[in-house]
Structures are given as C-alpha cells and as structure tokens.
Amino acid sequence: MSLAAEAFVSQMAAAEPWPENATLYQPLREDQILLSDCASSLAVQAYLRMCGLPVRVCCRANAEYMSPSGKVPFIHVGNQVVSELGPIVQFTKAKGHSLSDGLDDVQRAEMKAYMELVNNMLLTAELYIQWCDDTTSSEITRPRYSSPYSWPLNHILAYQKQWEVRRKMNAIGWAGKTLEQVYEDVSQCCQALSQRLGTQPYFFNKQPTELDALVFGHLFTILTTRLTSDELSEKIKSYSNLLSFCRRIEQTYFEEQDRDGQSGTSQLSKGPSLI
Amino acid sequence: MAAPLQLYCWRGDHGLPSVDADCLTVLAYAKFAGAPLKVHKITNPWRSPTGILPALKTREEGSFSQPSKIIIQLRKQKYNADYDLSAKECADTLAFVSLLEEKLLPALIYTHWVDAKNYVDVTRRWYAENIPFPLNFLLPNRIHGRQLERLRLVRGDPTLEPGEQLEKELYHDALECMTLLSQRLGSQKFFFGDSPSSLDAYVFGHLAPLLKIKLPNGKLQQHLNSLDNLRQFCTNILVLYFPSESREAPAKKVSNHADGGDFDNEPHKRRNQILSVLFAVGAMLGYAFLSGIITIKHTPARLEEPHVDEEEEEED
Amino acid sequence: MGTVHARSMDPLPMHGRDLGVNPDDLEVVEAEQETKKEILENKDVVVQHVNIEGLGRTKEDYLGYEISDVFNAKNLIDVMKKSHEARQKLLRLGIFKEVEVLIDISEGDDALPNGLDVTFEVTELKRVTGSYNTMVGNNEGSMVLGIKLPNMFGRGEKLTFQFSYGTKETSYGLSFFKPQPGYYERNFTLNLYKVTGQFPWSSLKETDRGVSTELSFPLWMTDHTLKWEGVWRELGCLARSASFAVREESGHTLKSALSHAMVLDTRNSAILPRKGALLRINQELAGYTGGDASFLKEDFELQLNRPFLWGSVLSASLWGGMIFPVGGRPTSIADRFYLGGPTSVRGFGMYSIGPQNEGDYLGGEAYWASGLHLYTPLPFRSTRGGLADLFRTHFFLNAGNLCNLDYGEGPHAHLQKLAECIRWSYGAGIILRLGNIARLELNYCIPMGVQSGDRICDGVQFGAGIRFL
Secondary structure, eight states: OOHHHHHHHHHHHHHSOOOTTOEEEESOTTTTOOHHHHHHHHHHHHHHHHHTOOOEEEEOTTHHHHSTTSOSOEEEETTEEEESHHHHHHHHHHTTOOSOTTOOHHHHHHHHHHHHHIIIIIIHHHHHHHHHSHHHIIIIIHHHHTTTSOTTHHHHHHHHHHHHHHHHHHHTTOTTOOHHHHHHHHHHHHHHHHHHHTTOSBTTBTSOOHHHHHHHHHHHHHHHOOOSOSHHHHHHHTOHHHHHHHHHHIIIIIIHHHHTTOTTTOOOOOOSOOO | OOSOEEEEEEOOOTTSSOSSHHHHHHHHHHHHHTOOEEEEEESOGGGSTTSSSSEEEETTTEEEOSHHHHHHHHHHTTOOTTTTOOHHHHHHHHHHHHHIIIIIHHHHHIIIIISHHHIIIIIHHHHHHHSOTTHHHHHHHHHHHHHHHHHHHHHTOTTOOOSHHHHHHHHHHHHHHHHHHHHHHTTOSBTTBTSOOHHHHHHHHHHHHHHHSOOSSOHHHHHHHHOHHHHHHHHHHHHHHOHHHHHHHHHHHHHHHHGGGGGGOHHHHHHHHHHHHHHHHHHHHHHHHHHHHHHHHHHHHHHHHHHHHHHHHHHO | OOOOOOSSSSOOOOOOOOOSOOHHHHHHHHHHHHHHHHHSOOOBOEEEEEEEESOSSSOHHHHHHHHGGGGGOOBHHHHHHHHHHHHHHHHHTTOEEEEEEEEEEOOSTTOOTTEEEEEEEEEEOOSOEEEEEEEEETTEEEEEEEEEEETTTSSSOEEEEEEEEESSOEEEEEEEEEEETTEEEEEEEEEEEEEEEEEGGGTEEEEEEEEEEEEEEEETTEEEEEEEEEEEEEEEESSTTOOHHHHHHOEEEEEEEEEEEEEEEOOSOSSSOSSEEEEEEEEEEEEEEEESOOEEEEEEEEEEEEEOGGGOEEEEEEEEEEEEEOTTOOOOTTTSBOOOSTTSSTTBOTTOOSOEETTEEOOBSEEEEEEEEEEEOOTTOOSSSGGGGGEEEEEEEEEEEEEOOOTTSHHHHHHHHHHSSOEEEEEEEEEEEETTTEEEEEEEEEEESOOTTOOBOOEEEEEEESSOO
16 A cells, blocks of 8 residues: 555545444365464454454455455455555554554564564464475365365466465575474574563553464464474474463453354354364 | 684675675674674675675585574574573564564665666666676676565565555555664663674664665665664764774765766767767667568558559459 | 459469458459450360479368369360469468469370360468567557468468567467368367456456367358367456455456357458348357356347448447356356447447446446447548548447346346346447458547446547447
8 A cells, every 4th residue: 555545545544433344354264274374364353353343254265366465364344455464453543443552662663573573483484384395285285275276277376376485485595494494483483472471461461462463363373273293383382371372362352252242243263262 | 713704795885894784784793792703805796605695604514694594603603692681682682683674674675676766876886896897797687686586575466566656665664664673772772781782783784784875765764864873873883893994984985976077078978969869860760670671561462452453443 | 453364365374462352352353254254255175284383391182172173164264263263262271472373275295175284383481480579558568479380281280379578468379270171161270378458447457378279160151160268367456446346356267168159241341341241149158168157158249231322331230148157156257248438339438338336347247239320431532442442431329238137037127127228329430441350430429328337438439449339
C-alpha cells in the first residue's frame, strides 16, 4: 500500500467501525494449509481475538492468489483487503483498536524487534523445513500444497513453489544450512523468546500485544502439527514457560470465547488443542 | 595468537573503513572484540577465498563469508564482544539484528543498488572505478542483478518493479526501523551500556554507509541525520575505532566535484553535440532501412493487387 | 493478377504471386474467360505429359493430386482453364513462392499430333524463413521473433514458431500443420502456446499455457473444426484496487475442453461483404475430459448481406450464446460472455455491459446481440478502385443484452430475463478495411437503454476488430 493510499485508507477506516461481516481467508484447513501459513493465520486470528474483533474464517483453495501480497492470511473488511499481520495491526490501529498503546518507546522498539525475530528465524525455519527438507517436502508439503489441483497442474505448481522458496533461501544465505543447523536456529530463537518472556504472563507484562499473538501463532502451530519428525516441536517443549504461555492464550482467547456462546462468529480457527 | 586470522573485505572510501555493510559489521566486531586480524582491503572479490566479500580465512576450519558465521568463528577463537551480556541482552541482540535484516536491509539494498540515480551516480561508479580492469565492466552489473533478485525473493514478489510504490513501502519500514533503534539506544553510548557488542557492530555496519556516502537521492540519510543519538553513535565508533579512516574523508570530496568542469568546456561541448546528433540520425536511418526491408517487400504486393485488376478489366 | 492471355498460341507464362486469394478478383477471371471462348477455335487436344520443374524437397506424389485434373482436358480452352486451376491449387498449398505454367506441343517419339505438354515451373519457399519485429505499447516494449518452416517434410507440413519477449511478459506459440495430401481443406493442427492477456474492464490478468489439437474438414458447403484444448490458466488481479469478485477468481485452473465449430460462409468478402451470408456455430464441452472447469457453451453468429440501392449494402446480424455450468461448479470469469464495444454493441464501453462488481465487469452466462447496417461507398469519389475502395460509410442500429441466469427458474424465465432491459444504440461512421482480416471503425454513437453499471461511450467511438456485429 502506498503511503498516500495508506493515509486515505486509515482515514476511511477510522470513519467506519469494525463490521460484523469481516472475513479472514486462508487455505483449506484439512487438506491444503501448510505449517507456515497455518501459523501466520493463527497469529492473525489470535490478534483479532485479543482486540475483541469478530472475524469469520473462510477457507479457499486459492487464498494465496487472492491475497494482494501473495501471502496468507488476509482479511476482507468492508471493501478493504489487508494481508499479513503487520499491515493488519496498522489497519486495526486506524480503526481505534490497538494492543500496544500502553507501551513506552523502548518497549515498542523491543516488541517490533522480537516480532522480526519470529519472522526472520521461526518463519524462515518453517519454510526451510517444509520445502528444503526432502522427506518433509515429498511426504507432506508438496502433496498438501497441490491437493486442490488436478494432474498435471499439481506437480507443476508444487515444484514451482519449491523452486521459489529454495531460491529465497539461497538469497538470504540459508541454502547452505543443514537441517540440524536450522533446528539449532529454532532453538536459539526459542531460547531468546523464553528469556524475554521470563515468568511474566505475556511478553510485556499483564496485557497481550501483537507480539504475543505472533509467537502464539507460530509456537502453537508447531506444537500441534505432525511432521515427519518431532524434532521441531521437541525444541519448543524444552522451554516450559513458552508452553504454558501457549496454553494460557489458548484458554483465554480461544476456549473461553468459544464457550461464551459466540460460536457463530468464531467458526474456528485453530485445529487441535494442546491438551 | 599463533594462527593469524585473515579477513578480506572491500576497500574503504568516503571516510569509511569499507564501503560494504557486511564488511563494516565484521570489521567493527573485530575491533570491539580486539581480534588481531590481518585485514586485506581489496577491490577484487575474485581474490577472496570464497569469491565474495567479506571473507574470513582461518587455518583450521576454512573460510567463511556470512557476517554471522564470521562472528561465530571469532567467538570460537575467544574474541567475544558479547561476553558481558546477560541472557536477556543476548536475546535482544538476536531480535534487533532480525529487525535490521528484515526492515532496514531491503531499503539499503534499494537505495544503493536499485534506485537508478544513486546506482548510476554513486554505487556503480565507485565499483567501476575501483574494481580492476576487465572485471569492472562485469562485476557491478552482476552485483546489481544479484541484489535486485534478492530484493524480489525477500519481498516474495517475482514481478517486483523498482518504482515509487516499492520505494515508499521499503522506506516506510526503514524509517520506522531507524526510529525504533534510536529509541532503543536512548542516551546510552552503546546499545548495552558503555561497551560495544555485536549488536553495535551490526547497527554501525548498516548505518555508517548511509551517514558517510553522499547519495543524490538521500531520504534515508535525511532521516538518519535527524536522529541525533544514532548519528552520534556512528560517528563515535568511527572516531574511536577507526581513527585513521575518519581523517581521510575531506580529501575525497574534492575529486567528486571535479567532473562538473567538463560541461563548461565550450568546444568539446559543441563537438560532442554534433557527434551525438549524427550518431542518433545514423542509428535511426539504419533502423528505418533495416526494418524497411521487411515491410517494403510485403505491403506493395497487398495494396497493388486490386489496382492491377481494374486496369485489365478496362482493357477488355 | 494471374490471368491467362490466350490470344496467341504461344505458351505464355502466368505472372505474379497471389497468396491472399481475393474473392473479388476471382470473379473477374471467370468473366474474362467466358468471352474468350468464342474467339478461339475448338480444337481437340490430348494432354500427354504434365511436368513440374523446380522441385527440391517437395515430394512429387503430394502434388499429383493437385495437377491430375489437367489430364482430363479435351480442348485448348479446357487445358488452360484446368492449368489455371491447378496453379491456383498449387499456390494455395503455401509451399511455393511462384508457379508458372508453360503449355507446349509434345515432342519426342511418342508425341501425338494433337498432344500437349503442360509444365509447371515452381519456385519453392525457403526451407526456413524468419522474421523479427519490435513493438512498443504503452509502458511496454517487446521483441517478436518468428520462425517458419514451410513444407518441412515435403508434403505440405508447416511448422511455425513465434516468440515474443517483452519487458513485462513473454509469450510463445509453436504450431504444426499437416494437410491431407490431395485434400488441402482437410488438415490437422497441433498448437503449443503461452499467451498473456490483460483485461482492464475486468481488472483481470490472464496467462494461458496450453496444448490444442485441431481437425478441420469441409462437409457439403460448411467447414467444420473439431478441437481438443488443454489449458492451464492463471488468473490474477491487474491492479491492487481490483474488486473482490475478481480477486475470488484468482489462481490456477486447468481446463480441458472439446469443441466443435461449424462455419457456412457464402459472403464475397469477409470484411466488407456485398452479398452472401455467414453462419457460425460454436459449441464447447469442458470438464468431460478432466480439468477444473466444467460447462457446456453454445454460441452462434449469423450475418446476412444484400446489395441495396446505388451500390449500398444492407446487412443484418444476430449473435447469441449461453453457457451452462455442469456439476454444480460455477463458471469462471474467463469463460463467460462479454458484450459491448466499438465492434459489438456500439456506444457502450469495451465489454462494459452487464453484471459488475466495484466497476469490474464479470461477464454473463447468456447474451444476444443484433445489428442492422446500411453500408454505402464514400460520397464524392470519382472512380471505382484505389484507396477509396478501402473505405465505407455506414449507419447502424445495434441492440443486445447480457445477463446471468438463475437455473432454478426454467427456460421461460431465462428468455424473459434476456428480453428485459435491452441495451441498444444507433449512429453512423466510417469504416476502413485493413487487408482482408480486420477493420477500423470511427463512429458517432448514441447509446440508449443504458442500465445502471454500464459504461457508455456517448459520441465518437473508435475501434478495431476482426469480428464485428
């Protein structure tokens, strides 16, 4: 979005309240969605729930191509389409919903930095494991990614995507890494998150922020998704405060809200539960 | 100590120990950690053991090129600038380095390598002048292509076009990132108190080129200049750790202005104008002639046919 | 062009190259020969030998079918006529640059007194011909390379390859053509292509990569084409501001379709006809052979032309079509019908009639359109022929409608829907014929019956088209 357009959008957005029919689009939950997309989608859902903004989740096989940035998830609110967590946070802020208003400058800087840590290391590691590990890509990723398409398109698109991700890994210097090194990076990232979280309920004390939503989205998805090996989730399980952090957000924002009888608006969301 | 480590990096200019962000990061870290490196400042990446710069050559474990790997190697050799940091500060280092890589780096690539005016006037010019002959015709374009490709892949948009839209998006992120860094730094001398760490090296490596290399399109520079503490931070590191380079700076600037003189030289100007007009006319005529061969052959055949028929009809 | 001058007995070569067969010209030739019949004496002859000289890679058996008719000629006029026809046939094969005919008295031991030898002197096309073009459009440049291999294996096979490398898009097409020996109209084509289209009226960008095989054959007066096409379609938004309805259609789909086309064309010219009729019927069945799209599509075009007063021509045309989704899958934006524009319902914006979302036209599942034209030659022109012959003025009346169908309501409701809210327009303008394939129109239009959401083009409208209402 250009800055001018952004300014215009935020003006428009401020004028209109959050509509009831806001929709979040993601790939098909059962057959198609991949770990990294699922994590990003869950992060956005968690964020919107933390803000108390209702959103209906809609699964589309072509969600990736519908998105203006080519990345999932994206939300359709009024006649606006916004993709990815960062812009969505800005968008809700323009509508007067923000989780990070209570933070001071240094805290906000740290919050953004940790969000980039998650994107830079966890998300990249997820992509690496999905597409660059041969066992995972042939047994899970390619079949799932191509499930909505018929032959021969399924093979073409899956290999095209794999090729693109591998080139990206090449460009950012991850291509030379082994799977072990990637697990090590994940571990390092979790170590950093665990250190930052300490014994607090959320990263910045009592109130959740978009960072909490993002971390929850990724960790929870890794913990509840079955891959060819458990090693990735094992890395997270060794940090008990991160585990209880995930459990806490799940309980507060997913189970309780669903129990409160809003089953209509929260047609869910995330798959299996932690316990 | 027995095994001298060798570091290969781009030569410095504009008052910087090196013109490249990654090289600067590594050089700064080495200074902070007090690592006794044998530094080769070169302008031919083919002379580096890995083919790219920077590169650290160790005796036991071969050569490394990524800054993070080089820093890990230096750490292994007990040259650690992060020794005093707490676990939380280490976590912060990781987070802020990610912030730099995700938000600032794409804009830096854009401003140095993609923005047409900056690239042609400054970046390509520097590399073309400094890289030894025949490579200077080849390498700048190759680096340019690689950086554009990288930007495309990082943004996840294969059809990415350099333009106003992209520039705005990238600069928006970059300005925010600089502001966040400035807020995090506050009034401290370094990011974690009074002694520099690897995070300081990364921030210095990314910001110092912006501060020192004068670019025609300098939106990022303007913003950095408005953040006093960050500017001071970079200048401090330059003065404290690279005293020899910071003194050279003014001498270089003069040469940059020298080329302005060419335009005032009247006879040359006139001659060049005539030559360029002649060349343009020649090229146009040549093109018209070449493409004309194709069209002339086809069109008369089509258009004249009905004409001929009519005449024959009248004869009868 | 190519007329036989038979005033003397000297063998006269026929000159000229005609690759584009112009129906107007053929009439002229026939008329000329009728008159000459009386001048020449009717003398019985026997065609003893027919030779073809100048053959390189062309196989002789392939040409045998085309020239065999010359042997049946019984007198000199017949020989000339048949030779002329044979020459036309040879040229039509698209493998010779030039064909000249020599008719001479037979010589040699077995020569009969009234024996004739007919010799076709041919010049073959080069084995490979190439072309190179550059094109500059708005904000985009491209380079087009074309390679053609006519008569590849010596029996009329043709391989063409076109590659366009643009600043934004690349596209290519490879096509192999093979006619049945002796029956040129029966032919087989295999295509492999990638094309990119941008449709600003729908904010849609489409990239197609596909394979198709085509079988063409004449049947009585009609030409038929049977086709199978497998195409990988990639739809995307042209701009970020594209409507959500278009966004929903983005992504990759695979279409496998069988189609049949029938054409009956008795017009004397495809672009500015004076007389004759055209009937074209298309039907397409997608999904039966696989792929993601499944529908049945029917489409027809009818055009009638009659000469009218003072050299003017009256023309009426009717188009219509329907697409039926099969198997409950909705139709794709790329398969639906579009209407409006300077060569269909004039006075409306290009494809800007019917269902739309946030200003993007989504096309309809059924449509009809009709037109009534009066074409007149340019006023004040002195003689026939020349540049003025490429121009016509016309007065037109267009009407049409396009809508989606709700399949619960039955056929009567469909017809009712198409008859409601008819868009129509009238006006006048000038037409320029471009070769024998396209025409340019500059019209002054007055649109009527405009519905909300339609984009109109009130006043002067300019357009080019191959197909026109």
